[in-house]
Amino acid sequence: MASLKDLRNRIASVKSTQKITKAMQMVSAAKLRRAQEAAEAARPYAGRMAAVMANLSNSMAGTPGASPLLVGTGSDETRLLLVMTADRGLCGGFNTNIARLARARVNELQRAGKTVKIICVGKKGFDQLKRQFASLIIKMFDLKSEKTLNGAVAGRIGDEITHMFEAGEFDVCEILASEFVSVISQKPYSKVLIPAIDAIEDGADRPDTDGSVYDAEPDEESILNALLPRYITTVILSTLLENSAGEMGARMAAMDNATRNAGELIDKLNLLYNRTRQAQITTELTEIISGAEAL
Amino acid sequence: MADKLHFDLVSPERRLFAGEVDMVVVPGEDGDFGVLPKHAPFMSVIRSGAIIVTTDGVAERTFIHGGFAEVTPEGLTILAEEAIPVSEIDVAALEQDLKNAQEDLGVAKSEMEVEQAQGRIERLEAMRTTVAN
Numbered sequence: 255m256a257s258l259k260d261l262r263n264r265i266a267s268v269k270s271t272q273k274i275t276k277a278m279q280m281v282s283a284a285k286l287r288r289a290q291e292a293a294e295a296a297r298p299y300a301g302r303m304a305a306v307m308a309n310l311s312n313s314m315a316g317t318p319g320a321s322p323l324l325v326g327t328g329s330d331e332t333r334l335l336l337v338m339t340a341d342r343g344l345c346g347g348f349n350t351n352i353a354r355l356a357r358a359r360v361n362e363l364q365r366a367g368k369t370v371k372i373i374c375v376g377k378k379g380f381d382q383l384k385r386q387f388a389s390l391i392i393k394m395f396d397l398k399s400e401k402t403l404n405g406a407v408a409g410r411i412g413d414e415i416t417h418m419f420e421a422g423e424f425d426v427c428e429i430l431a432s433e434f435v436s437v438i439s440q441k442p443y444s445k446v447l448i449p450a451i452d453a454i455e456d457g458a459d460r461p462d463t464d465g466s467v468y469d470a471e472p473d474e475e476s477i478l479n480a481l482l483p484r485y486i487t488t489v490i491l492s493t494l495l496e497n498s499a500g501e502m503g504a505r506m507a508a509m510d511n512a513t514r515n516a517g518e519l520i521d522k523l524n525l526l527y528n529r530t531r532q533a534q535i536t537t538e539l540t541e542i543i544s545g546a547e548a549l
Numbered sequence: 550m551a552d553k554l555h556f557d558l559v560s561p562e563r564r565l566f567a568g569e570v571d572m573v574v575v576p577g578e579d580g581d582f583g584v585l586p587k588h589a590p591f592m593s594v595i596r597s598g599a600i601i602v603t604t605d606g607v608a609e610r611t612f613i614h615g616g617f618a619e620v621t622p623e624g625l626t627i628l629a630e631e632a633i634p635v636s637e638i639d640v641a642a643l644e645q646d647l648k649n650a651q652e653d654l655g656v657a658k659s660e661m662e663v664e665q666a667q668g669r670i671e672r673l674e675a676m677r678t679t680v681a682n
Contacts, residue, residue, distance in 0.1 A: 295563035302559060302626050306592065306619055405561040405630060417661070471579050471593040480594050481617060484630070491561050 258534070261527040265520060272516035278344070279509035286437065286502035292403065293495040300492045307485050310478045311451055323416070323482045326449030327425045332369040334424035335359060336415070336447065338431040338493060339379030340501040341398040346508035348432065348440060348501055353382040355442040356430050360387060371424055375411060403498060408491035416483050419448055431493045432500040438507045440500040447489060450482060552586035555624025556602065558632060565632050573625055574601040575618050584625045591620040597675030599635055600627065610635040612679050614672050638680050647673040
C-alpha cells in the first residue's frame, strides 16, 4: 500500500493539474466568446459576397469567357485538399476528427484514381497527416504566430491557392474543416472551394433582387474576375473563424471534463488517504495496548 | 429630403456602418458616382479612395480600399477590404509606410513580392491623395 507521504504528494499533484485545466477552461471560454463574436461579425460580409456571387455567376456561368475559378478547368484529376485544424492540442477530438475525415477523403480519392495534394492550415493537422501522407503535403500554414485571424491571413492562403490554380497545379479544391454546431459539438465536413460555382450553388441564400436587372460597371465579367479571388479569401476567412470558434468550444469542453475528472480523482485519493491514516493509527493503538497488556 | 438611403459598409472582419443616410458618393472604377435613395440596381468595382457619406447635410469622408459596391432596391452595400475615416489617418505614419513599401519593392526578389509591394504602394498613394484633398 502507498505510504501516507506518497498519497499526499499524489493529491497535491492532481490538485495542481486541476488548477491548470480549470484555468485553461476559463481561458478558452473567454476566447470562445471572442471567436464567436469574430465569426458573427464576419457574417454580413460573407453573406453579401455570396449573394453577389450567386447573382453574377448565374448570368456568367453559361458564357464561354467565364473564369476557370468559377466554372472549373473541365477536369477533376488533381484534387487539392485544404485541411484546416488548430495549431494547439488539448482540445479533445477536434483535430483528430478533422484529420480522420481528411484521411478517409484522401483514400477515397486515391481509390478513384485521382491525384491528391494537401495543404495544411494549422500545425496539428499537419502533424497527424504527415505520418501517412508526407509526400502529398505541399505546404503548411502555421497560424500560431498570428494574433488575430483577419483578412490578411486569409488573403495569404487565398493568394497561394489562386496562384497554384492559375499555374494549373490542381483542378478542384476542397476545404476540410469543422462546423461549429454548438459549443460542445463540432462536426468535421468538407466543401468545394474551387470551382466556385459548386460552392455557390450549394450554400448561398438567393439574393434579393426581385428579378431586377443589374447595371454593372465596368462590366459583369471584369467585376466577377475581380471578385473571385476575394470571394475565395472570404470563404477561407469565414471557415477559419468558424474553425477557431469550434476549437475553443472543443477545448472548453475537454478542459471541463478534465477538471471534473481531476476532482473525482482527488476525492478518491482523499478517501484513501484518510483510510490509510486511520488504519495506521489503529495499528499503533493496538500495538501500544497489547504492549501495555504484556507488562 | 424625405427619403433616406439605407447604407451598409462591411469589411471582412466586421460591419463598420449600417444606417440611413441621404447620399453616398462612391469612387467607382470608371469614375465617381453618387447614390441617392431609389437608385436603380447597380454594381461596380471600387478603386481605392474616399467615399463621402452625407447625412442631414453633414458630409463624412472614409477611405476605403479594395472593394465592391452594390445597389439593390433595399439600399447600398459596400464591401470594402479596408475602411478608415479620413480624419483618423496618420499622415506621418503613412509617409513612413510608403517609404518602407518602396524600399521593399527595391529589394523584392520573387514576382509575388514585387506584386505585393506594388499593391501596397498603390494603396498608400491612394490614401495620400485622399488625405491631401
